[in-house]
Amino acid sequence: MVAYVLNKHGKPLMPCHPAKARILLKQGKAKVVQRTPFTIQLLHGSSGYKQHITLGVSSGYKHIGLSAVSGKRELYASEIELRDDISKLLTERREYRRFRRYRKTPYRKPRFLNRRRPEGWLPPSVRARFEHTLKWIERLTKFLPDPEIIVEIARFDTQKLQNPDVEGEEYQKGNLYGYANVLEYLLARENGKCQLCGKGYGGNGNGWQIHHIIPRSKGGTDRPDNLALLHRKCHEKIHRNPKLMAKLKKPKLYKEPAYLNSFRLQLIEELKALLKDRVKFTYGYLTKIHRNKIGLPKTHANDAVAMTGFTNPKDIDIITIIRQVRKKKRSLHEATPRKGRTKPNTEAKRNSKNTKQIRTKDGKLWCLWDKVKVDGQVGFISGFTSGSYAYIQDINGNYIRLAGKNYKQVPLKQTILIRRNNNWVERVMMA
Ligand SMILES: [Zn+2]
Incomplete structure (x- = not known):
């Protein structure tokens, strides 16, 4: 647990122990500027020494996980839940409008000049998610000095699948990394189902194995189209009884979720333009390996801390839970009756x-x-x-x-x- 510190000009310094913050406040050398997270501002000059801070950003469909670490200390952790009801509400509004105009407007010329999507267009739900992520990074840099930022861009590295011989830092770390990358890919491709029995994860003792359809001894490659996802027991069965090979389900064509596929490049570009060389990218399979290595369960904040390469999970003590809420509702009346009513309440505004x-x-x-x-x-x-x-x-x-x-x-x-x-x-x- 730490207290965040700003210098007298409002620029962030290294966080300090809450006890030290209390002393500074008591001596009148600092004032409180923010309660969540607890931040003080020094009233006089200070040396302003800084250490290296790494900020992991795990950005999912509905959640953002954030974790800032410095050496063996976790300085900040939070899990943000974004609203996911907005596109539904907009659809609803569109339907009401359509119906109202159908009732009230005899003829309305079709619009046609506003149909082209501008350069850099992202679906609003994706754009919002991206901008929220940036916003929260920016908020954190207001009280954490110059963090290096690590963002996860995908679960696995498709380029390394196409060229399994590619040499990279991860491959030199050992076979585990290449294996985990391929496994994550196969899990995504097969939707987490065994290609022989069609069932999901078999649990301990019957975990996933990767089967070579044409064995490597006969010249079969490590390319994904020669690989099948099988339970350990199903894998043994197939090797005992090669006739079962014919029963193996044909691999599906893997399609990434549309928003990831077409927009990832653009997101990377925008992040690079905004954060310059302060931003680095990583893959989910690497995060997962590291998170398991330091023994943390899967949560968004744990993913974020694993991304930074943190090795001291004992120091993880507090987390800020943040939820996006709907502050305003602009409709002046109920469109549909509330639960337990037969008619909408026409006086809902006063209600x-x-x-x-x-x-x-x-x-x-x-x-x-x-x-x-x-x-x-x-x-x-x-x-x-x-x-x-x-x-x-x-x-x-x-x-x-x-x-x-x-x-x-x-x-x-x-x-x-x-x-x-x-x-x-x-x-x-x-x-
Ligand atoms: Zn199976």
């Missing part, structure tokens, strides 16, 4: 469902997703029920109730505001 903020009688303002404390518990306002009650959730989306009560409404009278809302709810947890 709690769409309330973004309220002012209680004592003059205090409360907004959706404000971070608050109630009854000693920290949570986030997820909705309002009336002029003076709110629903409060913890970071995992569970409702916070007052001690001894089984209803979810919490009186705002007893609630303390910790931080005004933004588009993210975040909470520091033990890892």
